[in-house]
Amino acid sequence: MQEKLKQYIVETFMYGEGDIEPDQSLFGGDIIDSLGFMKLIAFIEKEFDVELDMSEVSMENFDSLNEMMKTISKKTEA
């Protein structure tokens, strides 16, 4: 799952070039902007079959791949 998410981020926001670390700051590190954020949420909802409200995610629980995966799995377990 993490690999799939990473692949999407690299393809969509880095145009297939480069790599990201699991703990890398994606929003603070100017890789994803506000429009990208909406696309990312839509992708996650479709791909992982979860409903993710924008009000549930924050700088603390969504800024890196690791944090995103934790937040998503909490939702899928619930």
Next chain:
Amino acid sequence: MSRRLATGVLHDLVRSAAADRPETPAVRSGQGEITYGELDARSNGVAHCLAEQGVRTGDRVGLYVDKSIDSVIGLTGILKAGASYVPLDPQGPPARAARILRDCGLEVLITSRKKRGRLQQILQEELSLRAAVLIDDDDDKARGELAPLDVVLRGEIRHEDDPPDTCTATDENLAYILYTSGSTGAPKGVAISHRASMAFVKWSHETFDLTPDDNVSSHAPFHFDLSIFDLHASFSAGATVCLVPQGMSVFPQSLAKFIETQKITTWYSVPSVLIQLLLHGRLGERDLGSLRQVLFAGEVFHARYLREVMASLPHAKFYNLYGPTETNVCTYYAVPEPPANDDPIPIGRPCAGDEGFVVDEDGQLVQPGETGELLVAGPTLLNGYWGDEEKTRRVLIEGGAGPLEGRRLYRTGDLVHLRNDGHYEFHGRRDNMVKTRGYRVELGEIEAALNRHPSVSEAVVVAKPDEMLGNRLEAWLVPRDAPSFDEQDLKKFCADRLPQHMIPERFFVRESLPRTSTAKVDRERLAGGQF
């Protein structure tokens, strides 16, 4: 000859706040805070470094730093050296930064550790750059990396009691040059004098009644003109500027928490950010009692969203500020109460000493109530576009005989009408400039970039209106010979040349594009998607 009162210069605002209240916090960020006394002393030090690098009154110095306390010190230091600051989009592609560096003939740049990699890329281009001040960096390796530039490291920047005496800037000098999207593909530099900026800064300080007790948000990046209020109106009042941490603005919930914990009293941003706060910020769970006023600008705020935002922040006053970068802000409207219906929110009356005139296509005044182009006269106007007299002549005109005689007027390109109640109402643009998330975008700049792609024969970019974002961008392409395009490749091509907000969301490829009877591309049909 008429005598004009001196208005003072921007950097004296920091000096005088430091003299009055040296211990008041001037800037606060996620990393900490700095008092007016420290900001004054450290920016003096930056100004001395710049003077030692040969910067003199009237020169221009680039600012290529992520938003931070250091970037505010750098910006203030540039002004104290007598120079004008040229903020470069810290997130934008290096190729565009290089273009601006070249256009502006920048020789000295203030930058930071995090930007070293991008700066190395920029240095591969032919430029007049000869020195870089690394404001937060003591790594000696930078000297080798950035050769042949003269590199000044953090340790070499001292605290100083006074700015260098080479600074003789008056209100006639340029304070900053803000680059905006240009229709022919090259960004254009809006050159603003201290006098013009101070006219707006003094007006906004008084109108919004800022005091040393205020905590003012800084949401917009420094290359965006909303930052002029955030920084300089706050300095004028000795208030505290609270920098929104990078990346936070995409998370409405984090922003709401920021407003609460920083006790923000005055918020200023584009409407789309406020809409996100409303829809996803869980405002009801926060104590936002400190927030006494919300200023918005940069794009149309649709009444149905504004109504809800106002209802969720009942203690705050709301103001619509209007003005292209070329005028700072030239009209404003105090929203008296949540709008009862979905009629457009007016842009209000002229302010800061400015006057407005509505003219038809021949430049003749129209009757009150009729729609025409808004011309602005007054103290807040730009000096011109940097290094482009022709573009300047096209927008800065001398009024002919009649009521406009003798006035220096800026043509906004915006269509408005004057309502019965004396407020202007905005109707749209005369040309191909659009707004997306508050950013000004010339569709021609994107088209010029796409036309440089080796496989593109013709490119047209259209804007699809979107209530939340302003507009979404779509590109229509005619290929040269290869029948297919890789969308990833096209996006990457754009990302190397344009800031992120200018990259089209979707690309469509056709063998030909629809034309109007005059053989122009039929943009309306493309925007309607009926093709």
